[in-house]
Amino acid sequence: MSSKSLAGIVKLALVVGSLQLGSIGLALADTTILNVSYDPTRELYKEFNAAFAEKWQADTGETVTIQTSHGGSGKQARSVIDGLEADVVTLALEADIDAIAKESGKIPADWKSRFENNSAPYTSTIVFLVRKGNPKGIKDWGDLVREDVQVITPNPKTSGGARWNFLAAWAWARAANNGDDAKAQEYVAQLFKHVPVLDTGARGATTTFVQRGLGDVLLAWENEAYLSLEELGPDNFDIVTPSISIKAEPPVALVDGNVDSKGTRKVAEAYLNYLYSDVGQKIAAKHYYRPFKPELADPKDTARFTELKLVTIDDFGGWKEAQPKFFGDGGVFDQIYRPGQ
Amino acid sequence: MAHDAGYAPDTLVTAATSETRLSRVVLTIVALGFVALFLLLPLATVFIEAFRKGAAEFFTALGDPETFAAIRLTLLVAGIAVPLNLVFGVAAAWAIAKFEFKGKAFLTTLIDLPFSVSPVISGLVFVLLFSSHSLLGPILQSYGIQILFAVPGLVLATVFVTFPFVARELIPLMQEQGTADEEAALSLGATGWQTFWHVTLPNIKWGLLYGVLLCNARAMGEFGAVSVVSGHIRGQTNTMPLQVEILYNEYNFVAAFAVAALLALLALVTLVLKTALELRYSDEIAASRRH
Numbered sequence: 069m070s071s072k073s074l075a076g077i078v079k080l081a082l083v084v085g086s087l088q089l090g091s092i093g094l095a096l097a098d099t100t101i102l103n104v105s106y107d108p109t110r111e112l113y114k115e116f117n118a119a120f121a122e123k124w125q126a127d128t129g130e131t132v133t134i135q136t137s138h139g140g141s142g143k144q145a146r147s148v149i150d151g152l153e154a155d156v157v158t159l160a161l162e163a164d165i166d167a168i169a170k171e172s173g174k175i176p177a178d179w180k181s182r183f184e185n186n187s188a189p190y191t192s193t194i195v196f197l198v199r200k201g202n203p204k205g206i207k208d209w210g211d212l213v214r215e216d217v218q219v220i221t222p223n224p225k226t227s228g229g230a231r232w233n234f235l236a237a238w239a240w241a242r243a244a245n246n247g248d249d250a251k252a253q254e255y256v257a258q259l260f261k262h263v264p265v266l267d268t269g270a271r272g273a274t275t276t277f278v279q280r281g282l283g284d285v286l287l288a289w290e291n292e293a294y295l296s297l298e299e300l301g302p303d304n305f306d307i308v309t310p311s312i313s314i315k316a317e318p319p320v321a322l323v324d325g326n327v328d329s330k331g332t333r334k335v336a337e338a339y340l341n342y343l344y345s346d347v348g349q350k351i352a353a354k355h356y357y358r359p360f361k362p363e364l365a366d367p368k369d370t371a372r373f374t375e376l377k378l379v380t381i382d383d384f385g386g387w388k389e390a391q392p393k394f395f396g397d398g399g400v401f402d403q404i405y406r407p408g409q
Numbered sequence: 410m411a412h413d414a415g416y417a418p419d420t421l422v423t424a425a426t427s428e429t430r431l432s433r434v435v436l437t438i439v440a441l442g443f444v445a446l447f448l449l450l451p452l453a454t455v456f457i458e459a460f461r462k463g464a465a466e467f468f469t470a471l472g473d474p475e476t477f478a479a480i481r482l483t484l485l486v487a488g489i490a491v492p493l494n495l496v497f498g499v500a501a502a503w504a505i506a507k508f509e510f511k512g513k514a515f516l517t518t519l520i521d522l523p524f525s526v527s528p529v530i531s532g533l534v535f536v537l538l539f540s541s542h543s544l545l546g547p548i549l550q551s552y553g554i555q556i557l558f559a560v561p562g563l564v565l566a567t568v569f570v571t572f573p574f575v576a577r578e579l580i581p582l583m584q585e586q587g588t589a590d591e592e593a594a595l596s597l598g599a600t601g602w603q604t605f606w607h608v609t610l611p612n613i614k615w616g617l618l619y620g621v622l623l624c625n626a627r628a629m630g631e632f633g634a635v636s637v638v639s640g641h642i643r644g645q646t647n648t649m650p651l652q653v654e655i656l657y658n659e660y661n662f663v664a665a666f667a668v669a670a671l672l673a674l675l676a677l678v679t680l681v682l683k684t685a686l687e688l689r690y691s692d693e694i695a696a697s698r699r700h
Binding site for chain 2: 107138139147
């Protein structure tokens with residue numbers, strides 16, 4: 069290659085580069101809001117974003133583009149703290165939004181009371197995903213500590229979903245032993261002896277169970293369990309709903325600091341409010357989240373949810389108490405879990 | 410050895426080495442087996458998975474707007490990072506190979522830094538520099554300049570990670586060639602720029618091309634550092650490797666492997682291109698090495 073053609077390549081690369089920059093600049097000309105969310109909500113928000121954009125256009129005549137970012141809830145919160153310009157956050161855990169409020173000051177401390185139902189437009193719970201036909205006959209939490217059963221759940225130190233799993237198991241054992249927390253701890257310790265591998269996140273655990281074929285039962289979000297059933301074929305797995313589980317409330321919040329600097333407060337607020345509308349509730353139920361107002365959703369969708377006794381995080385004194393007690397350094401989980409035992 | 414026949418006339422040695430036939434066969438099988446197991450098999454798997462549901466599915470997957478945006482972004486980032494590193498790399502190698510100055514050894518070591526540092530750290534460096542809590546971040550943000558979680562951050566991280574490729578390739582080559590050609594050109598009245606353009610550059614063009622190809626392959630394939638600074642906004646800040654991870658986590662296996670196959674293809678094209686050029690111009694390359 070001669071030095072001339074070399075220079076030509078450099079020039080071409082620069083021209084292509086600047087063209088690309090130009091087109092990205094154009095794409096940003098409309099109102100754009102960014103929803104920073106957690107892993108399993110992709111399908112839900114894909115549909116909801118389209119519905120909201122249509123509604124906003126009909127109401128105001130303005131076009132709005134909704135961008136989304138998905139990842140582990142804690143990691144996503146960290147990115148917003150570091151400057152990811154989210155207009156709204158829709159995360160898995162209250163604690164993650166609290167962290168943004170505390171570290172960046174972009175969300176007021178009372179964010180939870182700004183939307184209905186503790187700012188949780190939809191809820192979910194923890195269920196069991198078992199192999200087709202339920203060969204091990206797993207019906208409830210008590211079956212998980214049987215000699216022949218292996219359980220897949222992610223690490224509660226790193227995964228939000230895993231903390232709900234842990235507390236749901238605890239809630240069952242506490243109820244089964246007339247409120248005896250010591251007995252509950254014994255049960256949960258037993259349970260984790262049946263866990264061959266602790267993944268760091270919910271999707272990783274699902275992959276371990278589904279793709280690598282490890283374990284007899286996966287403790288999973290209800291919406292994740294139904295999604296894997298839908299995506300990977302109902303011929304391979306069954307869902308078992310236990311007698312008791314925990315009601316998980318994935319919260320949403322407006323990031324005041326960002327919407328005010330971007331001038332998007334009105335549309336971002338409308339976006340979150342729309343989650344509570346009949347359209348939002350219908351879409352949530354369709355994607356296997358339990359809607360806050362089931363009467364607004366399609367009865368066909370809500371009929372898929374099995375009735376079960378649900379405890380809440382308040383039965384554990386709220387996250388502020390439960391987090392350090394169970395999952396902090398030297399907490400209950402550290403005391404009961406020894407790898408390889 | 411064969412030449413020692415005069416000293417040991419009764420030994421029949423035909424091979425260049427003294428290993429027995431058995432050990433040579435075993436070694437060859439081990440080497441080939443290793444290549445097959447660790448290189449060919451994974452590569453084949455990627456392509457098989459990508460085409461599991463047919464070619465139509467493969468192209469539909471690549472045509473998805475978010476995936477398409479990821480491909481475009483990857484080309485954009487590489488399109489900026491590679492030319493920058495081409496200039497940086499030539500300048501650094503030029504300075505190190507042709508001049509004597511204080512701190513030269515230090516500079517040479519420094520160029521290697523991105524190789525020895527984990528890509529996660531490379532990404533975190535830019536988070537620390539440009540995040541909302543850093544010194545620079547808020548100042549730039551007050552001017553409406555977004556570095557982190559946007560294209561500039563991706564470019565910076567990629568430039569950092571791929572910096573050594575061009576320079577590393579050129580430094581030994583330029584040192585080996587010495588400064589005689591340049592001195593001759595200068596003594597004949599050429600300007601510094603003419604010397605560089607007509608003497609130095611033609612001498613190093615093969616090394617340069619190789620460095621650029623490697624630099625480009627890494628720039629397109631970089632995952633760790635880019636993942637840290639991306640923010641993972643769909644259709645906006647996801648490069649191809651990040652898109653592969655996302656698609657895989659969303660059970661979209663065909664699409665994930667389709668993008669992976671495209672990335673692998675880029676790597677293969679790079680290698681084929683390099684080999685073809687080497688074969689085509691082997692005389693010239695040997696000549697430039699001999700300089």
